[in-house]
Amino acid sequence: MTIAFIESDPLVPPGLVVEALAISNIPYRLIQLHADRHLTLPPDLAGAVILGGTMSVEDVTLFPFLADLKAFVRQGLANRLPMLGICLGGQLLAEAAGGRVHRNRCGEKGVRQIRQAGQEIRLFAGLASTFTSFEWHDDSFVPPSGTAPLASTPTCPHQAFEAGPRAFGLQFHPEVDSRIVAAWSEKTGKQKHFLEEYEKHADTYRKTSLALLNNFFNMIP
Secondary structure: OOOEEEEOOOOOOOHHHHHHHHHHOOOOOEEHHHHHOOOOOOEEEEEEOOEEEEOOOOOOOOOOHHHHHHHHHHHHOOOOOOEEEEOHHHHHHHHHOEEEEEOOOEEEEEEEEEEOOOOOOOOOOOOOOEEEEEEOOOOOEEEOOOOEEEEOOOOOOOOOOEEEEOOEEEEOOOOOOHHHHHHHHHOOOOHHHHHHHHHHHHHHHHHHHHHHHHHHHHOOO
């Protein structure tokens, strides 16, 4: 089996996702949709991680490859394909499942404490009831009606939801490393602030992120 990493933006690479797969010894393929422009999937596809991007889910005219990605997400939900959507990926999952995505609402940047909404959430198994992660978004999603929220922050109430038996949308980023944080924060003019904040929490963040990512990969049959 092969896991696909779908990268819509070169500024948002898989980061720690690669390390998590190496721990699980699962083969993967990185699909750089922003470069290839076509979504060519491995024939033995077993699951997908849909990464973030600086674009909005509405920006199909500017980024035509988003149309193929949206169709893939809809089909993946219909086929009960294990999927983990991160930031933009989570917003695409929310939209495909019947939720909404709002521009410039509930934006966050930097280290945040994510609060689980309940107990026995499979994706968060082994994580503290409030855990450390990293945020970098302007838009935010509202999950479909009837979908129980899985996590929140005071600023953004919808941080995670379950879109299917093994499909999860996240607003926060469990995949970043110091190189990614430095690249993002450089564009804000606050590189020192965000990078120092990240590195202060890096050990806890990394442990939590790898646990979450491996929880997802362990759900893949």
